[in-house]
Amino acid sequence: MMRPASxxxxxxVQSVLGEAFRVLEFEDSTHSSAEAAAAVGCDLARIAKSMLFKTADGRPVLVVASGANRVDEKKVAGLVGQxxxxxxxxxxxxxxxxxxxxxxxxxHTVAPVVFLDRDLKLFPTIWAAGGSTKSVFxxxxxxxxxxxxxEFADVAK
Known part of the structure; x- marks a missing residue:
């Protein structure tokens, strides 16, 4: 069962997104891509999973990837330059x-460096984490x- 964010x-997250988006919360977990896809009732590939990495000099790098993909850390390192x-x-x-x-x-409220999986562009809409382990938008x-x-980039294995 889903309901508006509480x-x-x-x-x-809802306050940052504003009225143009609606963060939804579920009874069950949306912690993993598979759980989020099951809760929403969509294909795993339509889940935009956020993964945080740490550069050698300690900076955070956020990669938003399709739930069906594994992030290729070597590709991301090449994009970052370390x-x-x-x-x-x-x-x-x-x-x-x-x-x-x-x-x-x-x-940039999450990380100064962000890369988006180009495979997410294959879908008219996608679902992303909404600030709790039971919420998405x-x-x-x-x-x-x-x-x-x-920008969208090739970050998948």
Missing amino acids: SDGAMR KISRADPGFVLEKTGFAVGAVPPVG ELTPSDLGRLTGA
Whole structure:
């Protein structure tokens, strides 16, 4: 069962997104891409999963990828120009203010460097994390580019 956002994290995301989007919360978890796809009732590929990485010099890098894809860390490192590693939960919370599984793709408030999986452009609409491990919101790939200020790139294995 879905309902309008009410948790603190989801309400924070709703306030950043404004009236143009509607953050929805579910009874069940949307923490993983598979859980989000099941809750929404869409194909796994239409889930825009947010993954945070850490550069060798300690900067956060957000990659928003199709739920069906694995992120190729070597490709992302090439885009950044230095080695990266997957961020641990403490780093994710410290840099974004959100727990793993809840990080929304809302631009430079999350990370100064953002890359978007070009495969997300294959769909008219996609679903992204909404600030809690039980919330998501629907948007277009164009909306995602505008909200993040990022370009689409080849980041998938």
